Amino acid sequence: MRVDPMSWVRDDLKNARGYHVLDAPEGTIKLDAMENPFGLPDSVQASLAEAVASLPLNRYPDPQAKDLRREASRLTGVSPEKLIFGNGSDEILLNLFLATKGTIVAPEPTFSMYRIISGSIQRTFKGFPLRADFSFDPEMLPSVLSGEPPGVLVLASPNNPTGVAYPLKNLFRAAEIARDYGFVTLLDEAYYPFHGESALSGAQGENLLVLRTFSKMGLAGLRLGFLVAPEPVIQLLDVLRLPYNMDSLTQRAAVLLMKEVYPLLEQQVKEICRLREDLFQKMQDIPGVFPVPSRANFILFRVKGVLPSRLFKVLLEKGILVRDVSGHHPLLEGTLRVTVGTSEENACFLKALKEGIAG
Numbered sequence: 001m002r003v004d005p006m007s008w009v010r011d012d013l014k015n016a017r018g019y020h021v022l023d024a025p026e027g028t029i030k031l032d033a034m035e036n037p038f039g040l041p042d043s044v045q046a047s048l049a050e051a052v053a054s055l056p057l058n059r060y061p062d063p064q065a066k067d068l069r070r071e072a073s074r075l076t077g078v079s080p081e082k083l084i085f086g087n088g089s090d091e092i093l094l095n096l097f098l099a100t101k102g103t104i105v106a107p108e109p110t111f112s113m114y115r116i117i118s119g120s121i122q123r124t125f126k127g128f129p130l131r132a133d134f135s136f137d138p139e140m141l142p143s144v145l146s147g148e149p150p151g152v153l154v155l156a157s158p159n160n161p162t163g164v165a166y167p168l169k170n171l172f173r174a175a176e177i178a179r180d181y182g183f184v185t186l187l188d189e190a191y192y193p194f195h196g197e198s199a200l201s202g203a204q205g206e207n208l209l210v211l212r213t214f215s216k217m218g219l220a221g222l223r224l225g226f227l228v229a230p231e232p233v234i235q236l237l238d239v240l241r242l243p244y245n246m247d248s249l250t251q252r253a254a255v256l257l258m259k260e261v262y263p264l265l266e267q268q269v270k271e272i273c274r275l276r277e278d279l280f281q282k283m284q285d286i287p288g289v290f291p292v293p294s295r296a297n298f299i300l301f302r303v304k305g306v307l308p309s310r311l312f313k314v315l316l317e318k319g320i321l322v323r324d325v326s327g328h329h330p331l332l333e334g335t336l337r338v339t340v341g342t343s344e345e346n347a348c349f350l351k352a353l354k355e356g357i358a359g
């Protein structure tokens, strides 16, 4: 008897593709993934090594991540019971989407994982378009949400890949409208450090959840994200969270970094913001390049006179990896995204961009 060895697999997964990251050749200037280009000083690397050296790896980690919780609470001013941690904020997105039987809704273009995670667990995802200038109109929500089974409205601000931040009053208004339709609102503040304005400081309603990550400010390799939410939501997510999702190494390293390295990371963030403004000006001066003002650590730019896929290739041949996002959404036609690098990296990028545009 012949049996398809994949007959046990869900049909919708058979031709699906996961989140795709290009594995760049050694020595490539990586400006594709919103990583902090600076890294940590040797002295910090050494104290990290020392801090994790004594961990008893035969034992399970602290399931409640108490030390981590205390430090994150101190840093954010949020009470410890309102926090939950994830292996990257992606894990929290997954658990939150698992918790709903309703529709996941987000204005697009936005972070592609919202759609990918929804699909992977067979939740309905409904995107609706931002305005052509990538701004967000909360008054569109009634027509988008009406008739949908209540689920999660996801808003990223600053948004990826546009770099646009929405005014807090629009975000609060969106959460208010969503609540009227039974939806909870997830505000993804992955780029908060580069913007400096958070919904956490405002009058936060009971249906507004705030997601943060340490990835973009300089600790992408640590895989640490957290959610600030009312206690009933935290308790719900605790049911879905796999036990010991935060390993001992991450917990110990994160506590040390939050206690002793946070001011350094904040300094690096400040420098990245300065470099972003400089890069933006110089990109604007290149004929055929149209950068979008950004509140994050990357810049979306439209190109005229060259196909984005062609420019992407030319840049890669010159040793620079950016992201071609032109096919991700109709509003992104003609665009690519570049992460802010060191001043040397940015200079290399600008030189290659000028050459690539000239053809």
Ligand SMILES: *Cc1c(COP(=O)(O)O)cnc(C)c1O
Pocket (backbone or CB within 6 Å): 034, 087, 088, 089, 090, 091, 111, 156, 159, 160, 188, 190, 212, 213, 214, 215, 220, 223, 224, 225
């Ligand atoms: C990068 C990114 C994340 C994911 O961050 P991790 O904590 O590394 O999983 C979440 N949301 C947005 C908008 C992002 O750009």
